[in-house]
Amino acid sequence: MKYDFTAIEKKWQTKWKDEKTFACQTGEQDKPKFYGLVEFPYPSGNGLHVGHARPYTAMDVVARKKRMDGYNVLFPIGYDAFGLPTENFAIKNHIHPAKVTHDNIANFSKQLHMLGYSFDWDRVVNTTDPGYYKWTQWIFLQLYKHGLAYKTTMPVNWCTSCKCVLANEEVVEGVCERCGSPVIRKEKSQWMLKITAYAQRLIDDLDDLDFIERVKIQQKNWIGRSTGAEVTFKATTGEDIVVYTTRPDTLFGATYMVLSPEHALVKQWLDAGKLANADEVVAYQKVAASKSDLERTELNKEKTGVELSGVKGINPVNGKEIPIFISDYVLSTYGTGAIMAVPAHDDRDWEFAKKFGCEIIEVVAGGEDVQKAAFTAKDDTGILVNSDFLNGLTVKEAIPVITKWLEEQKIGHAQVNYKLRDWVFSRQRYWGEPIPMVLCEKCGWQPLPEDQLPLLLPEVESYEPTDDGESPISKMTDWVNTTCPCCGGPAKRETDTMPQWAGSSWYFLRYMDPHNDKALASPEALNYWSPVDWYNGGMEHTTLHLLYSRFWHKFLYDIGVVPTKEPYHKRTSHGMILGEGGEKMSKSRGNVVNPNDIIEQYGADTMRTYIMFIGDFEKAAAWSANGVKGCKRFLDRVWNLATDQEHTGDEYSKVNEAAVHKAIKKVSEDIEAMKFNTAIATLMALVNDFYANGASRGDMKALLLMLSPFAPHMCEELWEMAGYGGQVCLQPWPEYDESKTVAATAKMAVQVSGKVRANIEVPADAADADIVSAALAEPKIAKLAEGMELVKSIVVRGKLVSLILKPKA
Template sequence: MKYDFASIEKKWQQKWLEEKPFTAVTGDKTREKFFGLIEFPYPSGQGLHVGHARPFTAMDIICRKKRMQGYNVLFPIGYDAFGLPTENYAVQHHIHPAKVTHDNIENFRKQLHMLGYSFDWDREVNTTDPSYYKWTQWIFLQMFKKGLAYKASMPVNWCTSCKIVLANEEVVDGVCERCGGQVIRKEKSQWMLAITKYADRLIDDLDDLDFIERVKIQQKNWIGRSEGTEVDFTATNGDKLTVYTTRCDTLFGVTYMVISPEHPYLQQWKDQIQNWDAVAAYIEEAARKSDFERGELNKEKTGVRLEGIEAVNPASGKHVPLFVSDYVLMGYGTGIVMGVPGHDQRDWEFATKFGLPIVEVVQGGDITKEAFTLKDDTGIMVNSGFLDGLTVKEAIPTMKKWVTEQGIGRPKTNFKLRDWVFSRQRYWGEPIPLVNCPKCGWVPLPEEQLPLLLPEVDSYEVTDTGESPLSKMTDWVNTTCPKCGGPAQRETDTMPQWAGSSWYFLRYMDPHNDKAFASKEALDYWSPVDWYNGGMEHTTLHLLYSRFWHKFLYDIGAVPTKEPYAKRTSHGMILGEGGEKMSKSRGNVVNPNDIVDQYGADTMRLYIMFIGDFEKAATWSNDAVKGSKRFLDRVWNLAESASDSYDVTPANEAVIHKTIKKVTEDVDSLKMNTAIAAMMTMVNELNANGCTRGDLKYLLLLLNPFAPHITEELWENLGFAAQTGKMCCQAEWPVADESKTVASTVELAVQVNGKLKGTISMPTDSEEKAVVDAALAVEKVRKATEGMQIIKTILVKNRLVNLIVKPAK
């Protein structure tokens, strides 16, 4: 009978839906729990792609194996459905975002079923569902009440054509990615979340987590903690110029200073700066650049010297020029930096361009672009007054003490991490449940009035001033203050897409609870997530934001653990044929539907895991997909040829137990490709040795998490479902018997003077004399050694014996 994957896969997908073998049970004390988590998808119109299939399939394999090992597994799914792409599509096609979202989710759901994922579908969540975002709003209100949510004026990217605020990634080469219009920087009042208050904990608590090292490194680098000193320089007009430095020992080497184009001092000094027109033009030019463009290390250094105002070096007392330059960002440090061109590459480039002095203060290095000596603790200080002769290691605390005693410095811990800009001037997001009262200020909505529903609007376009479409809905905006009962107005900004994805794993624990985001019982039982897999592109923002939210909820007693995820792994991208990134413009995007239609879901699953090292990028090959299909055909044919016996063939015991051991270990370490290779070897040996249904049972159990449809069908066809009363996915995962991983007998090649003369079957690890005696009993060996003297025996244990002979005297 031919392997009819199409009918088999539909059959089992329907059966799983009806019988629900993947349902998790909260509070089941008879089994150890396992919470496996994937990053829930954004349901775009393009549907599921192979980039989703790789991590989803891997975690599905892990969770299927865990269930078979007896764990109570929670493997949920949901949709991160608010956000800009849906809103843009809705505006363009005049379709309500809710309708777009509904249709996209329907398509995603079909595709997820199509690939046979073992999700607990009863726990499905959707961030746009009011019963979900009610609790997103509730969490925000708790942050507001604790002072972690606040409003501040922030520089934003403003498209002069679309008249909207853009995220940094929507600005390409200084223009709007969508319309090509000019983008400028402008100040706008935004809601902020004070994630920086958790910066130390977000770094320190990584030590206790099972995160792969590159994830920890990215988190630490993004937070960017450094221990340094704030030092006060003085401008010649008397104003204080505070800088942050990790190397206060280099103060004598400061030959210039730079101020950010956004620094308020510049506007205050307008009448004192003699070349104000040039400075103002530079400020305007800088406003057209994104922070990313401005912060690039390799970009050409630009700036304008402030004529009429200089800075005074507090260590040397010398006057140094003051520049405005766009590489200094107002959001990091103090918005003013000191230039030490003798020992910093960026400063050297700037000083070289503007003809500024370069002073060596740490002896021993060339003062060139390529060579600097700041990192050498043993370097000797020179040209540094009272620090001369000290090592760098000695000079740093000496200078720290001096600036502190002089009242011009203080120890400071600094972070690259900025507070989270939390509001969006958009329609398709969670309404922020606050009202602005002329008497009471910002007042939270009473919790019993949540959720604050997103109202219907006729237009999803932002206003000409860049306000949210909600601002035009006066009936919705105008309300009463919950505190004083007077007239007030609702906040018309909405939350960013990151909001709903910062806590979704908690809702999975108890998705239908209308009294809390999850019950204490569910939280105590399922927390924390045991294994979270996701892309490296989400290692910083999403992972950091969700850890921050969870820590806050822990602080207010709402969750039982200080960290949300015990383990975090990441996967590599799938590249198009030829090794290029998949994109519509290149025409190399692979649609899973096409692969499933042609070869079946099990082939798709198997290939996406066999494609290469899971943590590294891998290149798609349509020809290689066929190899995975041929393997499944061989499994099917092997099952049809298996004998009716349910006993295990002794000759197959070793390969069975070796494969059990290998697959079990490889799944636990995300080496899915080598696990599949081991099962391919097992199929080869079962074919060579002949196999029974008893032999095949082990192959089906091991292969089931990878190719669940074909294995369920064969499990049923071979009588195992009737025997056990269970589907294959509900059967017990096999355990390797170490004593049986080595064959009791082995085939050895017999050579005479290097030429093959036959084979012998011997007990494993036989001694040389027994092997030689058995070899000499082989007729061809006996004839080849007649009249000859054995002068040497070469035995490669369990593989071959080579008899070196010469004519007897």
Template sequence: MKYDFSTVEKKWQEIWEKEGVFHATNDTSRPKFYALVEFPYPSGQGLHVGHPRSYTALDIIARKKRLQGYNVLYPMGWDAFGLPTENFAIKNHVHPAEVTKQNIARFKQQLVSLGLSFDWSREINTTDPNYYKWTQWIFLKLFEKGLAYKKEMAVNWCNSCKCVLANEEVVNGVCERCGGEVVRKTKSQWMLGITKYAQRLIDDLDGVDYIERVKTQQRNWIGRSTGAEVNFETTSGDTLTVYTTRPDTLFGATYMVISPEHPILEKWADKLHNMDEVRTYQAEAASKSDFERTELVKDKTGVRLDGVEAINPVNGRQIPIFISDYVLISYGTGAIMAVPAHDTRDWEFAKKFNLPIIEVVKGGDVEKEAFTDCATGVMVNSGMLDGLSVEDAKVKIVDWLEQEKKGQPKVNFKLRDWVFARQRYWGEPIPIVHCDKCGYVALPEDQLPLKLPEVESYEPTQNGESPLAALTDWVNTTCPKCGGSAHRETDTMPQWAGSSWYFMRYCDPHNNDALASKEALDYWLPVDWYNGGMEHTTLHLLYSRFWHKFLYDIGVVSMPEPYAKRTSHGMILGENGEKMSKSRGNVVNPDEIVNQYGADTMRLYEMFIGDFEKSAPWSSKSIKGCKRFLDRIWDLQECIVEGGIRPELERNFHKTIKKVTIDIENLKMNTAIAAMMALLNDISDTGSITKEEFRTLLLLLNPFAPHITEELWQLVGFGSMVTSQTWPTYDESKCVDDTVEIVLQINGKVRNRLVIPADISKEDAIAAAKQDDKIASQIEGKTIVKEIYVPKKLVNLVVKG
């Protein structure tokens, strides 16, 4: 009987959901396991075969944990606010809510068809007012604690999307979403004070189980550095403060550079003789993104300020001040001291503008930009620091700066506060009103959720305000504090808002009185295992850790970190080895694969394709091999005999149980599958399979191929369902081989292989090697200089003559 995967898979998907097989319970007496994957943005394109890789891997883990007796929470929902849906709605004259509804239905149908064991009773949607009520509530708590604030600042502005972009959304100088021109504008923006948590975000990485490259990305993005703030007096009487990690090189500072947006330029407008030139340069800088401005490989540009100079605090020398676009007002103090003898960018700038270059760390050839390692050298041309090591010089100069009141030690972070506003429609309304008398005032909590009103047009306004700004009846309101006239905030929250706490809502998604009950949060959190793409291991991970820590500080959650474990997966590439995209014509639709081969085959292949953490190309040929494997499993029902695990297969079964159990926990799904394929070959060699052998094999295979295993379990008459069984265990003593195959070498070159007892002694192993026909013939008449035995691996005889 041929396996009819279409009928079988649909049958079991309906049974699982009807009976709530995968619905987590709130029975806190049971050990829990919370598995989490990043919830998707439901685009109109639906899934491609790369999406299910993460979902299937965690599904395998979740299914195994259930069989091991855990109360498993494996939820799914929708990160549904954002620009793509809104842009589609504008183009096609349809409400974003309707687009979202259609896209979600499409995505959900695809996910269900893959047999993923999500708890659909806990499904969430960030655009649901019952959900974003609590997103707004968290914002109000941040506002209450001074962590949400308004600030005038230079922002990235997309002329096409008509909205502010975070630095991360500007790629190669253009908008990540639409590819349009990005310019700099000064706007009043809502900000979240994530920088106040910078040190904790670094320190607490030591207490979580993240793969090392994720921790490294987090630390690099936060960018902690230690140094000093140094005050440079100027000839105008004002002081410019710089932050530097190398205060020991102060004697080599031959000029200063400030950002084109530095506010002191306005103060100096009547002192600068070339203010027109400065204005022109400011305008040019405003048209560039931060990425373009800070590119290392680019021509250095700038304008020397004519009329004001700085004074080097360590030697009293007057040095010129420039404005240049590579200095950002958003980083440090917006001003730097330049030491061209020991910094490539400063050296290039100095060469272009014919500025002095003074070596202060001995070694190298500064004229040829052959710098010495200025982190470990000896100080020269540095007055009081001459002869000191760099580390000793740092200590001495910081002490001197403090004593002379010319500076102080300082810890700095590259991390910037989070721009938390979009001038668009499809996002959470910010629950703030502005009153001329009271300023910014929070909406009372009993007025949440503040729902998105209906608008006639979703188009951004030409002046850069949200479409909400045109709704005067909605905008005009009363101040909750004084009762006077006020107007609502018309910016909406960025897409990151809803995804920064969604893992908490899954714990108690239908709660109307809190984002989740304290009991549910205390039971389910932290997330035991979170998997997602490497592209989200900086921003999303940082933002959600920040929100969680804040909620920990105000007593909402009881643990400082949201995720106990974080892993990441590699992409599935097109068959041509390139990233899947419509433009390349190499996108593989999972619907087509499921229709042609079945969901179990697709699941199996996505896990068998290669190392989970690495990218791997799709192969139409290789997926057929996974289909043949499942067909062979199906055919086993024709050769079942009564009995337990046979003695000749007992060791193979225990080794396979151990291998699959451990490999799943280590995301080595490909080798777990290979082990089951090898076991099937061993079984096939006997010509039959006993009921107990079949039962064990189906249990091992179930997390990978749940539909076919459930069907076979029922057909054979094992009773109940696989999902209610217990994961098989292994006896360690039965996992040890009686014999092993070792390599025989002469002078390091492989000459033969030999099967020997696993517990053989060194002397007996070497003796057996010498008695091997091939080895004996090649050592005859030669002197054995050395005999090497690596247990269970090799014998190497070093000979001469």
């Protein structure tokens, strides 16, 4: 019988959809719950690609097995549909972004159905749906009311093409993560979210989570906790200059200071005419403003800067006057925007000091010439020198001593610092959630009353970003002009919109209760489904979405909305799929694989099986057309085995029993460990056994149950044809007997004088002497052994027995 995958797949996709096979109910008390989550896609015009298919298929395999294990499974999907790509497409093609989004979602949904994913389609969310973003706006208002959303003017990353502000996480190697255009720095009034208030908890709570180690490491490094001290230096003009240092023990070696070009004191001194080289300073500030934070802090770049002529700093531990520079390697957004420089013990400071002729004083003995290279103590045992009352102490001993002294002198204190910056939350674009705030000249910024949510996006004729950097919405005066909810006087709405990360920071909660119009989700649903049991997503989102959503969830926990302090119990990640030859897939290379083409030619089950067989799930893997064909041949073999041969007996056949039990154990463990490639290899080996030995109905039943998460359409069809009853996806997962995973007998090769002469089958637990006797009794070996005596025998259990014979004397 022909394997007509097109008809079979359409049949079962329709049946699953019509019968809502994968719909789940909140609160099924007779089953344990399992919430499996994939990162919902951005519905671009290009449609689904194999980069989506790899993680989606993986989590679908897990979800299908969990159902068969008896879990009440929530496996949802939705669309992260606000954002710049849709808006840019709308501008270019003169189509409203709402229509672009609608059409793209329709295409994505069609493709996801084609791949047979077991999503609960009754729970689909769309971040652009007013019924959804009402609650995104509601969360923002709660953040504002609790002091975690605020507006401030600050230097921001500005994309010269997208014409909007980017968070630090959205700037990659000095260019916009999305469009690749240069990013510059400019001053702008922005809404900020105070994620830094949660910095320590975001680190500490990782210890209790089942996240892969590289995810934990990336998050900890991005948050960047350090311990040290804040120290107050004086300027010769009278102002305090506060610096943060992780090495207060080296204060006696501080021979110059560096401020960020944007430091408030620089502007103050310029305005007051205190700087003799003002033109040089202003020119340097302009150059620094054109660079991203990444460019400015690149360790290997040449050090640049300008000394502030007319102002000096005073080292508080010895009263020495030291020069003050501005340099772009100091950021206003980290620490205090000012540093003390100790060139004898920091490579960057040493390079700067050498270039600008600053003094270099050794304060930690190292046995090296600090005039030729900086010496940095590799541990806490270095001995302090040239440091007055710290001399003779180790670094470890000196740090608390100097910190206490600073506190006693009231010029410093211990300080914990983080690299993490508050989240820049404004975007000067149209296609995003309106920020529900109004500005009143009398009352200042006021939140929109919650009963007026959602605040809908206005209809605009042009989505073009404005040349002055304001949102296109700013031109909609009828929408902008409103009344103050506090005093009733005239006010103006905020025209910036939220970033795309807003809607994705809580979508996993909405899946639990997607149609609720009274709350983002009911307490009943939140208590039942929380937390997400297993979340798989890309490593590129570790310091973006994953960090942001953990922050929002912790805040919602603090205000009593959600029952758990963390949103996700387990987080795994996947490697990219590369083009043939190992190059990254791109249109320019012409190596992009369209899932539609693979499905049309080979079927969705082949696509699913191959994409799980392609290699180690956590690592990048190269696409192979031959590999696809190989998986199609495997499914053809399963089909032919099931339809062309007669199978009798509902139990496992004796000859295959051990192989079946071993396969059940291996596939079960591999799915849980995301070793999908070796699970499929195990099933391929089992099919080989069935072809060699024949297979009972019981054998075939086990095979279809294990293969069904990978190739669900074909397995459903074969299950139905065999008359096993029900749908295979709703059957219990097969169990294995550990004692039966070991074969009762073992086949062994028999070597005589180094050459294989025969094969024997012996009990698996046979003694070596018995194995040798069985080998000698084998007719071919017995004939060879006539007139010979056994000199030596070697038994490699389960594999071979080697006999060395010689003529009898």
